[in-house]
Amino acid sequence: MQHWQLAVEAAQSRKAEDIVVLHIGEVSSFAEYFLVCNGTNIRQTQAISDAIEETLRAEGWRPLGIEGRQNGEWVLMDYGDLVVHIFTPEKRKFYDLERLWRNAPRVPVPEAA
Numbered sequence: 001m002q003h004w005q006l007a008v009e010a011a012q013s014r015k016a017e018d019i020v021v022l023h024i025g026e027v028s029s030f031a032e033y034f035l036v037c038n039g040t041n042i043r044q045t046q047a048i049s050d051a052i053e054e055t056l057r058a059e060g061w062r063p064l065g066i067e068g069r070q071n072g073e074w075v076l077m078d079y080g081d082l083v084v085h086i087f088t089p090e091k092r093k094f095y096d097l098e099r100l101w102r103n104a105p106r107v108p109v110p111e112a113a
Contacts (some may be wrong), residue, residue, distance in 0.1 A: 003061050004033045004082050004107070010055035011037050012112035014048045016086070020098055021107040025081070032081035034101065038092045042072030045086045049075040052084055 025032035077084035
């Protein structure tokens with residue numbers, strides 16, 4: 001299982017909403033995948049980021065950096081070729097990364113189990 005798939009499952013386990021995976025490696029060289037999702041509030045975005053970090057760490061993946069966790073409106077988790085963006089609904093709408101990276105192909109995300 002690829003690391004973006006593990007991150008998706010971890011996000012789903014904390015009820016992340018509107019999960020989108022973009023294969024940005026097709027249009028950029030700084031990462032291979034973006035995972036974009038949102039929680040309903042700051043506490044949930046923090047819980048989603050904790051779950052992703054714990055899940056990936058258990059599989060040997062360490063983040064190069066994590067920003068925004070304390071504020072919780074936009075948590076960015078950098079795993080090198082995977083960058084995870086977890087937003088509150090308002091911040092996701094404001095930054096609209098899916099529109100910004102609209103040329104990147106979307107990867108099908110399986111429904112939560």
